[in-house]
Every structure is written in structure tokens, then in C-alpha cells.
Amino acid sequence: MNFYGALTIKQKQVVWAWTFLAVPAIFYCLIRFYPTFNAIALSFQEWNLLGARTWTGIDNYTKLFADPVFWKVFKNTFIYLLLGTPISLLISFVIAYNLDKVRFMHGTIRALYFLPFMTSTVAMAWLWRWFYQPVPIGLFNNALATIGIPQFEFLNSTTWALPSILAPAVWAGLGFQIIIFMAGLRAIPQTYYEAARIDGVGSWTTLWRITLPLLKPTIVFLVVLSSIGFLRIFDQVFNMTSNNPGGPLNSTKPLVLMIYETAFSSFDMGYAAAQTVVLFTVLLIVSLTQLYIMRDK
Amino acid sequence: MTSWKKKLLGLTTGAVVAMSSGASLAVEIEYWQYIFDARIQAMDILIEKFEAANPDITVKQTTFPYADYRTKVAAAIPAGEGPDVVQLFYGWLNDYVDAELITPLPTDMFPPEQIEAEYFPMVQAMKRDGQYMALPTAVRSLALFYNKRLFAEAGIEAPPATLDELIETAKKLTKKDGSGNLTQVGITTGMNAQDHHWFREVLVRQFGGAPYDASNAKVTYADAGGAAALKWYTDLQTVHEVTSFGFMDEPQAAFKAGRAGMHIDGSFRIGALDSTRGLEWGVAELPAGPDGMKSNYSSYWVNALTSKATGEKAEAAKKFIAFITTDEAMQIWLDTVGELPAKPSAGLTDENKMNPVFGPFINGLGYAKTTVFANESGQRQVLMDATQRIFLEGQSPEDAIAAAAAEEQKILDEYYN
Known part of the structure; x- marks a missing residue:
């Protein structure tokens, strides 16, 4: 008390500032940094969740890079990213751009697009899983069968399983992207468009020269967010292929599902941690690269 | 205070004292298994019967989601909490033994020769270094x-x-x-x-x-x-x-x-x-x-003695394992859960063998691996x-x-x- 009493008002303010700041800081350290560093340490250990952890050096990493499944999964993860991000951004921009001009039932249409985003991914994944089933229960294949077209192996194909899973994932994310795009479009001052109209510029040029450049911050935000989303894809794959986790011959398995299986069905926690560290590194590199490329010059 | 109120107070105090002294003599052990309604029900029946035969022991059943097995059980036992007797899938036993979470069943109460003579042969997978690590109540085929x-x-x-x-x-x-x-x-x-x-x-x-x-x-x-x-x-x-x-x-x-x-x-x-x-x-x-x-x-779930159980509790836990592996317990398990008895003496009764539903499964146990x-x-x-x-x-x-x-x-x- 004496010590505190001897402080000046300025010093007391500092003490109080740090006292309040300490709460979120400690909380953040405990729930963010401690587990993160623990996971990094675990990636150099062997642990089956039951016994003691033992140090194994870089064994987990050498095993990982020699594992053909890992490379298959790594490739899948990037296919999800490289197909998912551009397709979803293109579709959502086209919808947002046109929806922005629609006055008729604007709110209702926007709500309809946003609806899938609010739906639980698990429920949605199971619904699509049912759509994709072969005859006699699958919706798509039953429709094909009634018009006499042979059924299509959606999920039970090494070629088509991944796109089949990606489709609902893209669809579910559209609502969010459309809303963000529309907010971005609304933020562009009308004066630019008025000036363009006075100068007699066509709508195509307006789009390329005014709308898109001014939407850049929005696009950067959505690219980063959707990339991270597709790199971490899990729920859709897990729920649509739970009979054969990761699809036929690992054709749909993303990295996160491999991590989950290694950790919670093989109980090889160290190996799973090593995969997590790799995923973290990839996410970091991809995000930083995107921010660098799309920064304001 | 009227006299009847005094009497009532005296009776209540007496009862409370009697109950608390009774509790201090009794041993309480914990039994853990995952959540599966029929199994919980069967275990409640078994606990009731066991407590009736052993009034000084109480058994507390704790259940948890299947997915929490490793995290919950593995965290609780070394901390001196959790189960004295735990139900495990036979295939996990080695991991639990290696992690020193499981104590072998003592050979005096559970002689290996007797187990081998009484149980279906696939139970021998539970033997390590001449001792049985755990025993099933029921098996599946x-x-x-x-x-x-x-x-x-x-x-x-x-x-x-x-x-x-x-x-x-x-x-x-x-x-x-x-x-x-x-x-x-x-x-x-x-x-x-x-x-x-x-x-x-x-x-x-x-x-x-x-x-x-x-x-x-x-x-x-x-x-x-x-x-x-x-x-x-x-x-x-x-x-x-x-x-x-x-x-x-x-x-x-x-x-x-x-x-x-x-x-x-x-x-x-x-x-x-x-x-x-x-x-x-x-x-x-x-x-x-x-x-x-x-x-x-054939596969089965086993009852194992954990390393948390020591002294009186270990003795009580052993008695409990012995009880839930009796023929009587196995028949209760069959009737309640539909899982087959682990001993031919309980399983291969004429009634069970002729049962149109259980029969083919029980007959399959004789040659199961x-x-x-x-x-x-x-x-x-x-x-x-x-x-x-x-x-x-x-x-x-x-x-x-x-x-x-x-x-x-x-x-x-x-x-x-």
C-alpha cells in the first residue's frame, strides 16, 4: 500500500492500465500461445494420449515427407483451394454485381442467397450426401434413372468425388461472399459512376476501370478468407465420406482430415502435431503471399 | 417443543448419525463405461445385486461419451481420480497396460488355468506374462x-x-x-x-x-x-x-x-x-x-482394474470384477443388452443355443477368432x-x-x- 501510495498519478495510471491489459494478455497466452507452442513441441515427440511423451527428434517429419498419403492429401488440399477460391469468388461477384442493380425483392433474394451460409455444415453435408447416393435412394441418380441415363458415380469415383464435395462447400460460402461484395460495391462513391456516364463510358469499361480497382480491398479480404477456408476444409469431407473417410483411395482427403484421423483414430499425437505444423506453415505462407501480391503499391 | 417433536428430532439425529457412521465404514468404488443405454441399464441391475450381497461396498457408475475414452480415463487415473474398474475394448488393452493405467488381475483370485478352462478361447488374448489383464462379461460374434x-x-x-x-x-x-x-x-x-x-x-x-x-x-x-x-x-x-x-x-x-x-x-x-x-x-x-x-x-469389452484402486478399494474392485463375470451376471447382460455370455457354461445352455436369434451367434463363438x-x-x-x-x-x-x-x-x- 505504501509503495502504491508513493507513486505519482501518472505512474498509478500506468499500473492500472497494465492491470487491465494483463487480463486479455494472460488469457490470450493461455488459450493461444501455450497450445500452439505445445503442439510444436509435440511434433517432435511420440505420444498415444495414454503414456508419457517421449522425444523422437525429427522422426515425425521424416515419416511425413516419406508418406505417399501425405503428398496425395497435400495435393487434394491445394485442389480444394485452387478450384474453390476462384470459382466461389467469380460466382459470388457476378451475383452481387447483378443483385446490386436489382430493386425488385432485393432483400428477399439477398436473404435466399445468405440462407445456406446460416445452415449447419453438418446438416448440409448429409443432405448432399443423400443427393449423391446411387439408385434407389439418391436424388440426382434417381432423376437420371427415370430419364434412362445410366447413374453417375458422384462420391464413389476417384475423379469426381472431390468436385462433388467442393460444390456444396462453394455453394454454402456464397451467401457470405455476396454480402461482403455488395457492401464493397455500395462503398464505391456514386460520383465516379456519374463522371463515367457523363464521359460516355460503356458499362464494361466502368466495371474494369472503376468497380474492380475500387473493390480491391474487398477482394483481398475475401481471397484470404476463402483461401484459409478451403485449406482448412473438413466438415463437408468428413460428413460426406464418413463411410470411407477421405473418399475412395484418399481421393477427397484434405490435410485437416488426415490430422484428425492420425490424432483421434490412430492416436499418433506426435505425427498429427507434425502435420498440424505443416498446415500452419502453409496457411501462413499462402496468406502472407496473398497479402504481399495484393497490397497497395 | 412438544414431546412428539422432540422424539422426531431425536429419531432424525439418530438416523443421521447411524447413516454417516455406516458410510464411513463402507467402501465406495467407481465403475466407468461409455454411454450406451442398454449397457448402463444392465450395469445398474448388476450393481444393485452386488451391493445387496456386499452391503459394505457401494459402486458408483459413471458414464461418458465414447469419444472421450482416452482423454478422460487417461487423465483421471494418474490424478488419483476416476474409475477403480473400467470397461475397455479388448483391442485397446495393450495401450492401457503399457501406460500403467491397468493393474493385472491377481492370480489367486483369477487363476489363469481356471479362466482358460471356463471362458471361450478368444479371451486368451487378454493374457500377458502369465496373468490376465482384464475379463469380459459379454462377447460378440x-x-x-x-x-x-x-x-x-x-x-x-x-x-x-x-x-x-x-x-x-x-x-x-x-x-x-x-x-x-x-x-x-x-x-x-x-x-x-x-x-x-x-x-x-x-x-x-x-x-x-x-x-x-x-x-x-x-x-x-x-x-x-x-x-x-x-x-x-x-x-x-x-x-x-x-x-x-x-x-x-x-x-x-x-x-x-x-x-x-x-x-x-x-x-x-x-x-x-x-x-x-x-x-x-x-x-x-x-x-x-x-x-x-x-x-x-469375435470381439468383446473387458472389465479392468485400474492402477488408481489401492488397498480396500482394490479389494472391493476385485470382488466386483469377480461378480460381474459370474454366469448369473452374463445371463443378465444377455437379457438386457443382447451381448453373448463370455463363458460356455453361461452361453451354451440349451435355452440359449436354441434361441432363434442368439443361437447362431452363440454357436459361432465356439469356433470364433x-x-x-x-x-x-x-x-x-x-x-x-x-x-x-x-x-x-x-x-x-x-x-x-x-x-x-x-x-x-x-x-x-x-x-x-
Whole structure:
């Protein structure tokens, strides 16, 4: 008390500032940094969740890079990213751009697009899983069968399983992207468009020269967010292929599902941690690269 | 205070004192198992009976979600909390013993010779260094479920007794639509369900192979026997066209919906099928192999003494394990859960053997084998991949079985070295 009493008002303010700041800081350290560093340490250990952890050096990493499944999964993860991000951004921009001009039932249409985003991914994944089933229960294949077209192996194909899973994932994310795009479009001052109209510029040029450049911050935000989303894809794959986790011959398995299986069905926690560290590194590199490329010059 | 109030107060005080002194004498032990209604119910009945016979011991049952097994049990025991007796899947036992979470059952109360004489032979997988680590109350085996209505419709009188008959029967039960798509399968298939057990311990043996060597650390099915078994199994789809992998998403769903004539599954499916309205089903023993050989796969859950239990509690826990492995307890478990008794003396009673539902399962126990898994889901995946390579990539059964054996050997090597 004496010590505190001897402080000046300025010093007391500092003490109080740090006292309040300490709460979120400690909380953040405990729930963010401690587990993160623990996971990094675990990636150099062997642990089956039951016994003691033992140090194994870089064994987990050498095993990982020699594992053909890992490379298959790594490739899948990037296919999800490289197909998912551009397709979803293109579709959502086209919808947002046109929806922005629609006055008729604007709110209702926007709500309809946003609806899938609010739906639980698990429920949605199971619904699509049912759509994709072969005859006699699958919706798509039953429709094909009634018009006499042979059924299509959606999920039970090494070629088509991944796109089949990606489709609902893209669809579910559209609502969010459309809303963000529309907010971005609304933020562009009308004066630019008025000036363009006075100068007699066509709508195509307006789009390329005014709308898109001014939407850049929005696009950067959505690219980063959707990339991270597709790199971490899990729920859709897990729920649509739970009979054969990761699809036929690992054709749909993303990295996160491999991590989950290694950790919670093989109980090889160290190996799973090593995969997590790799995923973290990839996410970091991809995000930083995107921010660098799309920064304001 | 009126006199009756005083009396009441005196009585209450007396009762409280008596109850608290009684509690301090009693030992309380904890029993842990995962949440599964019928099992919890059966255990409640057993605890009640045990407490009636041992008034100085109380047993507290704690249940938790299946997914929390490793995290909860493994965290609680070293902290001196959690179960004194825990229920574990037989395949996990080695991991728990290595982590020193489980104490072996003392040989004076649980003599190995007696266990070997009394229990079905597959329980011997629970023996390590001359001691039993844990004992089951109930065991499960496989059998062939068949849809009586579809059988009658196709004019089939009896379920198939051999693998050849199975193909013929399945052909009669299969239906296709105009485009050639299957709308009803003769038999369900899917390595993701129970078929990987049927393949490993039954088909491979019936075609002259053996899944593993005596140490269980070496895969031995990559030979003519294994290839023939895989060919027979995948021919059901590719040659005979009586089934389709992934038909109606899950084998048991197809059978439940009445869209499958036959379905191989475990005794634990009985409850779910019983409550399916409009389904008339029967059970038969698994079909015998080409030379008449019969085999089956059995799995079970065991009761183990944890390293948390010491002193009085350990004594009480041992008594409790002894009680829940009596013939009486096993019959209660069969009646409540539908899982089969682990001892022939309790299981092979005339009444049980003649039971149209339990009978085929119990008869199967006599010749059942148990796989010692290192990583069950990983080992299952290997066989799933083998069938997928045949279906989707046109690989030959010989190559597919060789690739599967190599992959599975890698899993075993990693576990045992």
C-alpha cells in the first residue's frame, strides 16, 4: 500500500492500465500461445494420449515427407483451394454485381442467397450426401434413372468425388461472399459512376476501370478468407465420406482430415502435431503471399 | 417443543448419525463405461445385486461419451481420480497396460488355468506374462441376418449354409431396374462395416490362408488363399452382380429398409433391428467355406482394474470384477443388452443355443477368432483400399491383396517396434 501510495498519478495510471491489459494478455497466452507452442513441441515427440511423451527428434517429419498419403492429401488440399477460391469468388461477384442493380425483392433474394451460409455444415453435408447416393435412394441418380441415363458415380469415383464435395462447400460460402461484395460495391462513391456516364463510358469499361480497382480491398479480404477456408476444409469431407473417410483411395482427403484421423483414430499425437505444423506453415505462407501480391503499391 | 417433536428430532439425529457412521465404514468404488443405454441399464441391475450381497461396498457408475475414452480415463487415473474398474475394448488393452493405467488381475483370485478352462478361447488374448489383464462379461460374434419376407417372395426355403449357396441365394434376391441399376441387393457388402472382420478371420481362413502369424505382428494373407478370398468377395459385385458397395450408403441401412436379402453383422445389431417396424428377419450361422470349414470373428469389452484402486478399494474392485463375470451376471447382460455370455457354461445352455436369434451367434463363438489389432481403423482402411483398387482401378486381386498386406505390415511394424 505504501509503495502504491508513493507513486505519482501518472505512474498509478500506468499500473492500472497494465492491470487491465494483463487480463486479455494472460488469457490470450493461455488459450493461444501455450497450445500452439505445445503442439510444436509435440511434433517432435511420440505420444498415444495414454503414456508419457517421449522425444523422437525429427522422426515425425521424416515419416511425413516419406508418406505417399501425405503428398496425395497435400495435393487434394491445394485442389480444394485452387478450384474453390476462384470459382466461389467469380460466382459470388457476378451475383452481387447483378443483385446490386436489382430493386425488385432485393432483400428477399439477398436473404435466399445468405440462407445456406446460416445452415449447419453438418446438416448440409448429409443432405448432399443423400443427393449423391446411387439408385434407389439418391436424388440426382434417381432423376437420371427415370430419364434412362445410366447413374453417375458422384462420391464413389476417384475423379469426381472431390468436385462433388467442393460444390456444396462453394455453394454454402456464397451467401457470405455476396454480402461482403455488395457492401464493397455500395462503398464505391456514386460520383465516379456519374463522371463515367457523363464521359460516355460503356458499362464494361466502368466495371474494369472503376468497380474492380475500387473493390480491391474487398477482394483481398475475401481471397484470404476463402483461401484459409478451403485449406482448412473438413466438415463437408468428413460428413460426406464418413463411410470411407477421405473418399475412395484418399481421393477427397484434405490435410485437416488426415490430422484428425492420425490424432483421434490412430492416436499418433506426435505425427498429427507434425502435420498440424505443416498446415500452419502453409496457411501462413499462402496468406502472407496473398497479402504481399495484393497490397497497395 | 412438544414431546412428539422432540422424539422426531431425536429419531432424525439418530438416523443421521447411524447413516454417516455406516458410510464411513463402507467402501465406495467407481465403475466407468461409455454411454450406451442398454449397457448402463444392465450395469445398474448388476450393481444393485452386488451391493445387496456386499452391503459394505457401494459402486458408483459413471458414464461418458465414447469419444472421450482416452482423454478422460487417461487423465483421471494418474490424478488419483476416476474409475477403480473400467470397461475397455479388448483391442485397446495393450495401450492401457503399457501406460500403467491397468493393474493385472491377481492370480489367486483369477487363476489363469481356471479362466482358460471356463471362458471361450478368444479371451486368451487378454493374457500377458502369465496373468490376465482384464475379463469380459459379454462377447460378440458375427452371423448372417436375412430378410424373411424377401426370402419367401423369392421362394427360398433356408438361409445359405455354404459360400456357394450364398451366391445362388443372393442371385435370386437381387433386383434391377430398367437401366440395369440395382434396386435390391442379394447381400450387402462394405469393408467399412463388419465385412473386414468377415474377410480377415473367416473368408481368408476358409480359402486356405491365415490372416496373421502366431505373434500377430506379421501379416500372412498375401498368398493364394488371401487372393482367392478377396476375389470371391469382390466377385459378388463384379461378376455375380448381387451387391454394390455403398448401396444405400450403409449396409445396415439397406437391410433395415428391406432392400437387401442378406446382411452380415454383429450381435450388437439385434437391438436396432428389433425396433425396426415391418422388418421380418432371421439369423443364421455364417456360411461354411468350400471344404466345410467354419469360422467367425469375435470381439468383446473387458472389465479392468485400474492402477488408481489401492488397498480396500482394490479389494472391493476385485470382488466386483469377480461378480460381474459370474454366469448369473452374463445371463443378465444377455437379457438386457443382447451381448453373448463370455463363458460356455453361461452361453451354451440349451435355452440359449436354441434361441432363434442368439443361437447362431452363440454357436459361432465356439469356433470364433479374435484379431489383435494395432490400429483398427487403419487396418480396416487397408482392406477398403484393396477393394476400391479392384473396383475403380481394375487391379487384380493378387496385386490388391499384396499391396494391402504391405500397407498393413507397415502399421503393425510401427506399433510393435
